[in-house]
Amino acid sequence: MRRFTEEELLYYDGRSGRPAYMAFAGKVYDVTGSFLWRGGRHQALHTAGADLTEAIKAAPHGPELLAKFPVVGVLQGKEKPCEK
Amino acid sequence: MAKVAREMVERAGVNVDQLLELLVKNAAAELNTYYYYTILRANLIGLDGETIKEIAEVARIEDRNHFEALVPRIYELGGKLPEDMVEFHNLSACRPAKLPANPRDIRAMLTVLVEAERCAVRGYTQICNMTAGKDHRTYDLALSILHEEVEHESWFSEFLGEGPSGHFMRRGETSPFVGKFLK
Ligand code: HEM
Ligand SMILES: [Fe+2]
Ligand SMILES: [Fe+2]
Numbered sequence: 001m002r003r004f005t006e007e008e009l010l011y012y013d014g015r016s017g018r019p020a021y022m023a024f025a026g027k028v029y030d031v032t033g034s035f036l037w038r039g040g041r042h043q044a045l046h047t048a049g050a051d052l053t054e055a056i057k058a059a060p061h062g063p064e065l066l067a068k069f070p071v072v073g074v075l076q077g078k079e080k081p082c083e084k
Numbered sequence: 085m086a087k088v089a090r091e092m093v094e095r096a097g098v099n100v101d102q103l104l105e106l107l108v109k110n111a112a113a114e115l116n117t118y119y120y121y122t123i124l125r126a127n128l129i130g131l132d133g134e135t136i137k138e139i140a141e142v143a144r145i146e147d148r149n150h151f152e153a154l155v156p157r158i159y160e161l162g163g164k165l166p167e168d169m170v171e172f173h174n175l176s177a178c179r180p181a182k183l184p185a186n187p188r189d190i191r192a193m194l195t196v197l198v199e200a201e202r203c204a205v206r207g208y209t210q211i212c213n214m215t216a217g218k219d220h221r222t223y224d225l226a227l228s229i230l231h232e233e234v235e236h237e238s239w240f241s242e243f244l245g246e247g248p249s250g251h252f253m254r255r256g257e258t259s260p261f262v263g264k265f266l267k
Contacts, residue, residue, distance in 0.1 A: 036179060
């Protein structure tokens, strides 16, 4: 599984045809295919290419909505011990 | 634009540009569901379909009312609607509803519908959270819409067998909560 640094993740911001990846709880998800992440932006408030673990606390939904998206890697330094 | 109205909201600490984007996105979601309900009117047929048709018609009119009620607030705050319908569609806050492959599958049709209502409940909850105690007028509007979205969700979730809504059908006029913004 690919290990992303926060800097590497920045590239995958979903803009100009780049894929839209974002990290949650140590995992990196590919949300490129989501209508709700078009252009790497989500609900006017969030952008792809970042670790959104904290941001979800203020969202009107939980992380269960991430389950259907492919995990493409882990975020370095944030992965769970068993994934190191 | 209502200059002072916007200034009051800004001074209360709301990011008005973000709020406007959300209002436009949710207005787009309303028109999308209004369109879906319109298609349903032609597809909710037969013994199962007819049972739901009338209540779907109420939700259709109310979602259109939500669109109508959001538009003036968008312009008051200095926002605007996109120049064309395609762009408007593409920025919807909720995945646009689509008729299932088998349009006689009432359950599938209802599932799409309840998902749209659930997305709306989340969207207006967010707008209420952002405006509570700060932007009183948008809050009142978003809360009024939220009341109706929660009712829509509960009606269709009951039809899906998730449990009783505890509601009767609307008596009298549609939009008992949003109506005051439409007069
Ligand atoms: C205040 C911030 C946020 C708002 C207002 C928001 C709002 C929404 C709404 C309304 C939906 C549609 C849900 C439905 O269909 O019922 C949604 C879906 C989703 N959200 Fe958020 N969200 C926020 C933050 C986040 C964060 C931080 C993440 C990631 C960690 C996230 C990930 C997702 C995903 C993956 C979906 C599903 C997309 C799909 O099915 O295509 N959201 N969000
Ligand atoms: Fe609505
Ligand atoms: Fe609705």
